[in-house]
Amino acid sequence: MKFTIDEFRAWKNKSVTLLGMSGVGKTHLSMLMRSENWFHYSGDYRIGTRYLDEPIMDLIKQQAMQTPFLRDLLRRDWIRIRNNIKVDDLGPVLSFVGKLGNPELGGVPLDEFSRRQALYRQAEIAAMRDVPEFIRKAHEIYGYHNFVNDVGGSLCELEEPSVIDLLVQHSLILYIRVTEKAEEEALIRRAQSNPKPLYYRPGFLAEQLQQYLGLRGLEYAAQVDPDDFCSWVFPRLFHSRVPRYEAIAGPHGYTVTSHEVAAVRDERDFLDLLENAIARKAEQPGG
Numbered sequence: 001m002k003f004t005i006d007e008f009r010a011w012k013n014k015s016v017t018l019l020g021m022s023g024v025g026k027t028h029l030s031m032l033m034r035s036e037n038w039f040h041y042s043g044d045y046r047i048g049t050r051y052l053d054e055p056i057m058d059l060i061k062q063q064a065m066q067t068p069f070l071r072d073l074l075r076r077d078w079i080r081i082r083n084n085i086k087v088d089d090l091g092p093v094l095s096f097v098g099k100l101g102n103p104e105l106g107g108v109p110l111d112e113f114s115r116r117q118a119l120y121r122q123a124e125i126a127a128m129r130d131v132p133e134f135i136r137k138a139h140e141i142y143g144y145h146n147f148v149n150d151v152g153g154s155l156c157e158l159e160e161p162s163v164i165d166l167l168v169q170h171s172l173i174l175y176i177r178v179t180e181k182a183e184e185e186a187l188i189r190r191a192q193s194n195p196k197p198l199y200y201r202p203g204f205l206a207e208q209l210q211q212y213l214g215l216r217g218l219e220y221a222a223q224v225d226p227d228d229f230c231s232w233v234f235p236r237l238f239h240s241r242v243p244r245y246e247a248i249a250g251p252h253g254y255t256v257t258s259h260e261v262a263a264v265r266d267e268r269d270f271l272d273l274l275e276n277a278i279a280r281k282a283e284q285p286g287g
Helices: 005-012 028-034 043-050 053-064 068-075 090-097 110-129 133-138 163-170 181-193 202-216 226-252 256-260 265-284
Strands: 015-019 038-040 145-149 172-176 253-257
Touching: 005 226, 005 253, 015 226, 028 145, 028 163, 028 202, 028 265, 038 133, 038 226, 043 053, 043 090, 043 145, 053 068, 053 090, 053 172, 068 110, 068 172, 090 110, 110 133, 110 163, 110 202, 133 163, 145 202, 163 226, 172 226, 181 226, 226 253, 253 256, 253 265, 256 265
Parallel strands: 015 145, 015 172, 038 145, 172 253
Antiparallel strands: none
């Protein structure tokens, strides 16, 4: 959606989609707005509780079945296992996605990793297609006036234009960009010091894996150190995503910096942030 400042102020039920790399402040901002009576829709929470719940449970049960004591309990239906994902703790989703590499080091073999990546992509697309219905539910069932869509950092990787079109139709797209070199380096350092599972476009993964194997003198993905690969590939993933985010925000949305987002303390600050972004866009050629 596009607005003038007056149109934005008059927009009774605001819906904002936050776009940007993991770590730029999307979830922090969403949780802050939740405390200000905005409905917080977490894409990854929806993925974990709705679209990947069964695959996550299958993986957990597969691991449990390798322990004789637990295997007997499961077969007799004497215990229950459930996925206890939280909005601010996406551990089950991250554990399912996993890290590519040597199974003896906690990695996931390439074929299985690719299967899980494909399932995650399908789940993220489905979760984003649920956004219009959750906007309706937020207003009509739960009584929220405003809605914030906290999307995963991989939204720009899905290569599914209909998803972007749907979000543009139903929400204001706000891209949070890292502009300062020191801030970018700090984000990359945090990701490298605590490597987390990520979604990669298949073409990107194939290209980067071949480069990594060559640099490390390895022949197969099964020889890869999972944490080392995640740390090595993250800066490349970060820089590859920037133009993809900008290709969405340029024609369809508005841009703010992570520095601006860090200064938001309440709803008034958030609305001011959005109005400033709208004003900046209007001043640009073709804005």
